[in-house]
Amino acid sequence: MIWHIAKKDFLLNIISARFMVGCALCLLIIPFTILTNIEDYKNQVRLYEIDRTTAETRLKETKVYSGLRPVIVRPPNPLTIFCNGINGNVGNKVKINFGDIPALTEGKASLRDNPFLNSFFSIDFINILSILISLLALIFSYDLFTREREEGTMKLSLSKGISRTQFLLGKISGVLLTLLPILILCYLLSILIIVLSKGISIGGENWINLLLIFGFSIIFMLLFVLMGAFISSRTKHSSTSIVVNLLCWIWFIFLVPNLATFISESYVRVQLYDNVEYAVKELNQEYNNIFHNEIGPEIDKELNMTNRSWWNMNGGYDGYMETSGTAKEVMEYERRLKAQGEPLRIDYADKKWAIVKDHMDGFSRQNRLQNILLCLSPSGLFEMVSAALCRSNEKAFLDFMEDVREYRETLIRHFELNMWFESYRYITAQPVDQFVSYEEQRAIAQSGNIPDCWSNNNNPVLDLEGVPMFDYKTEGVLSSLNQVLIKMILLLVVCILLSFLILWSFNQYDVR
Amino acid sequence: MLQAIDLSKRYEDGILALDALNLEIKEGEVFCLLGANGAGKTTTINLFLDFIEPSGGQAMINGIDATKDPLEAKKHVSFVSENVMLYGNFTARQNLDFFAKLGGKRNLSKEDYYMHMREVGLQEEAFEKKLKTFSKGMRQKVGLTIAIIKDAPNILLDEPTTGLDPKAASELLQILFQQKKLGKSILMCTHDIFRAKAIADRVGIMKEGRLVMVRTREELLEDDLEKIYMAYMQEMIITGQ
Numbered sequence: 001m002i003w004h005i006a007k008k009d010f011l012l013n014i015i016s017a018r019f020m021v022g023c024a025l026c027l028l029i030i031p032f033t034i035l036t037n038i039e040d041y042k043n044q045v046r047l048y049e050i051d052r053t054t055a056e057t058r059l060k061e062t063k064v065y066s067g068l069r070p071v072i073v074r075p076p077n078p079l080t081i082f083c084n085g086i087n088g089n090v091g092n093k094v095k096i097n098f099g100d101i102p103a104l105t106e107g108k109a110s111l112r113d114n115p116f117l118n119s120f121f122s123i124d125f126i127n128i129l130s131i132l133i134s135l136l137a138l139i140f141s142y143d144l145f146t147r148e149r150e151e152g153t154m155k156l157s158l159s160k161g162i163s164r165t166q167f168l169l170g171k172i173s174g175v176l177l178t179l180l181p182i183l184i185l186c187y188l189l190s191i192l193i194i195v196l197s198k199g200i201s202i203g204g205e206n207w208i209n210l211l212l213i214f215g216f217s218i219i220f221m222l223l224f225v226l227m228g229a230f231i232s233s234r235t236k237h238s239s240t241s242i243v244v245n246l247l248c249w250i251w252f253i254f255l256v257p258n259l260a261t262f263i264s265e266s267y268v269r270v271q272l273y274d275n276v277e278y279a280v281k282e283l284n285q286e287y288n289n290i291f292h293n294e295i296g297p298e299i300d301k302e303l304n305m306t307n308r309s310w311w312n313m314n315g316g317y318d319g320y321m322e323t324s325g326t327a328k329e330v331m332e333y334e335r336r337l338k339a340q341g342e343p344l345r346i347d348y349a350d351k352k353w354a355i356v357k358d359h360m361d362g363f364s365r366q367n368r369l370q371n372i373l374l375c376l377s378p379s380g381l382f383e384m385v386s387a388a389l390c391r392s393n394e395k396a397f398l399d400f401m402e403d404v405r406e407y408r409e410t411l412i413r414h415f416e417l418n419m420w421f422e423s424y425r426y427i428t429a430q431p432v433d434q435f436v437s438y439e440e441q442r443a444i445a446q447s448g449n450i451p452d453c454w455s456n457n458n459n460p461v462l463d464l465e466g467v468p469m470f471d472y473k474t475e476g477v478l479s480s481l482n483q484v485l486i487k488m489i490l491l492l493v494v495c496i497l498l499s500f501l502i503l504w505s506f507n508q509y510d511v512r
Numbered sequence: 513m514l515q516a517i518d519l520s521k522r523y524e525d526g527i528l529a530l531d532a533l534n535l536e537i538k539e540g541e542v543f544c545l546l547g548a549n550g551a552g553k554t555t556t557i558n559l560f561l562d563f564i565e566p567s568g569g570q571a572m573i574n575g576i577d578a579t580k581d582p583l584e585a586k587k588h589v590s591f592v593s594e595n596v597m598l599y600g601n602f603t604a605r606q607n608l609d610f611f612a613k614l615g616g617k618r619n620l621s622k623e624d625y626y627m628h629m630r631e632v633g634l635q636e637e638a639f640e641k642k643l644k645t646f647s648k649g650m651r652q653k654v655g656l657t658i659a660i661i662k663d664a665p666n667i668l669l670d671e672p673t674t675g676l677d678p679k680a681a682s683e684l685l686q687i688l689f690q691q692k693k694l695g696k697s698i699l700m701c702t703h704d705i706f707r708a709k710a711i712a713d714r715v716g717i718m719k720e721g722r723l724v725m726v727r728t729r730e731e732l733l734e735d736d737l738e739k740i741y742m743a744y745m746q747e748m749i750i751t752g753q
Binding site: 001004005008011012015016105151152153155156157158159162163406510511512 | 543554558564583584586587589590591592593594595596597598600601602606610611613614615616657658659662668
């Protein structure tokens with residue numbers, strides 16, 4: 001009996017204007033969205049290839065340990081074509097510095113504004129799908145009972161000896177049967193476009209994640225169908241029902257997600273970035289004072305330095321220094337300076353990180369509140385679950401940054417174990433046996449017979465064998481599932497509760 | 513057989529729509545309920561169909577209490593409403609198929625539906641036409657066909673001739689006559705005293721939820737139903753109801 005009513009509703013729906021409009025909307029908007037996102041993804045891949053190649057080349061050309069500052073480039077994930085998450089707010093590369101613990105990637109991200117607070121108007125598949133499917137679900141369910149009541153068919157149907165529960169289940173199944181092909185069409189169309197696009201491979205576990213997103217889309221769609229059905233069971237006229245449904249749709253799709261962002265930003269206060277910047281600047285100043293006014297003069301005194309000039313020197317504020325042909329007294333001075341200065345730089349990096357981390361924790365608290373508030377909106381939940389499964393949420397990004405920081409620690413340990421901070425190779429690629437004294441340097445310079453090793457360019461590059469390299473880790477399906485399971489169950493529980501509510505409401509429905 | 517035993521309905525707003533109605537319609541009998549709007553006619557039908565719960569008494573269909581066991585009771589009754597809208601985007605045959613299956617008739621063929629539609633006088637070309645193109649009379653015939661196909665021993669009709677032209681109304685009565693001959697108990701609520709007189713074995717007049725008068729066909733040969741009915745109506749106008 002349920003199937004019979006569902007089939008009738010399905011047949012009536014598919015010949016209705018709203019079905020045609022719904023399909024047309026999906027056929028127009030979904031390919032446009034996917035094509036835009038594919039283009040965006042391809043640009044990310046191109047950028048990633050350039051950045052990665054540049055980083056690798058630079059690393060291979062490194063000649064001194066102080067120049068060994070790997071750049072980590074985060075590879076783009078093809079699933080971001082479906083859900084871009086916070087990817088639009090953050091960059092994709094991080095340079096490993098010993099003077100700073102990286103908080104964010106370079107590029108778009110800024111500590112001035114919270115990059116983890118997702119905006120809900122980005123044009124990605126999941127956003128568009130959540131708008132379209134929720135709207136269609138309400139459009140097909142707003143008059144589920146009111147129309148039958150208005151046309152007298154409900155009285156006729158219920159006079160036939162079927163229970164209200166059977167009638168209700170049949171009607172809801174009918175709408176689901178109608179919407180399911182539209183949903184499948186949206187996914188198939190997107191996958192087809194992606195598969196036909198050159199150079200994009202979804203690959204392996206991502207298919208399982210996509211399947212999970214599809215499964216969640218069905219629950220999401222069911223929730224809006226139930227919402228429409230509930231409103232229809234509480235109203236007598238279709239006109240009232242559609243107004244209430246549209247108000248609910250605007251509330252859940254547009255207002256709640258944006259209110260969640262607004263409330264979390266207003267309620268959880270994060271200290272001004274200017275204060276953070278000032279505190280960090282002060283620590284830098286403090287470090288520079290110790291480095292230049294305490295360590296430097298002390299070594300100066302120990303070595304009784306009279307002259308401190310370099311032959312060929314490149315350097316930077318991040319501790320990088322590369323010199324050749326410099327007198328061995330200066331080489332020794334610089335070596336000792338680095339040997340004491342670099343561990344201090346690392347200590348100060350930790351101090352700065354404590355300040356920045358406090359600021360970042362504020363962002364995380366805002367993000368947590370936003371996520372809790374988003375649970376009040378089905379579209380917010382859908383977006384959060386999809387972003388988690390597409391690994392484009394704040395957690396995936398923060399996990400990546402945590403891996404980067406761990407890698408930095410590993411690299412520092414490697415430097416310490418191999419005593420690279422104390423080595424001449426930290427500052428020069430010139431072989432130690434070819435170091436010359438001031439007098440020898442002056443004599444050679446006067447003779448004009450400058451050895452090749454006095455030029456930074458002519459010295460050998462570092463042997464990177466044994467140097468720890470960053471290993472980009474991606475979450476497995478189980479880990480992603482673990483993140484979204486509670487949210488999926490939450491939405492299912494809401495659906496079940498709503499089903500009971502509709503059952504109770506429809507049993508009281510005045511069919512006259 | 514349809515039976516109302518002390519059947520009463522008081523709505524939440526306090527209005528007493530039906531006041532201890534006692535009624536019995538035997539097999540092969542047509543009972544017409546007349547009365548002004550709000551007299552309690554449709555309430556009676558709604559109570560037989562379990563669309564509303566009675567405040568007291570029982571509505572029995574073939575001895576089954578419609579409130580206690582509505583699904584079983586409804587197996588023994590067919591219903592034709594005032595405005596048979598049906599599904600406009602379905603053809604007449606599709607509408608019949610849907611409601612026939614809901615009523616438990618699952619093995620009917622296309623030919624069976626055509627036969628029933630012919631019986632009620634629908635033209636062949638209308639069988640596969642969408643219902644939204646039908647006139648009210650034609651839709652009412654489809655509604656009646658739905659009731660006939662169910663082949664239940666009782667038929668409830670709620671103002672079935674409203675809005676029909678005289679020809680269509682008389683055709684509808686012809687069909688009801690056939691059903692009466694087949695032994696069906698028929699309860700028809702109507703404003704149409706002429707049709708009621710033409711078809712009813714008994715006529716009842718309802719006023720303020722009470723069945724104030726019942727006359728048999730034989731009694732009506734002597735009494736003027738129109739006068740009696742108008743007298744009740746006049747009384748209502750005088751008392752300002």
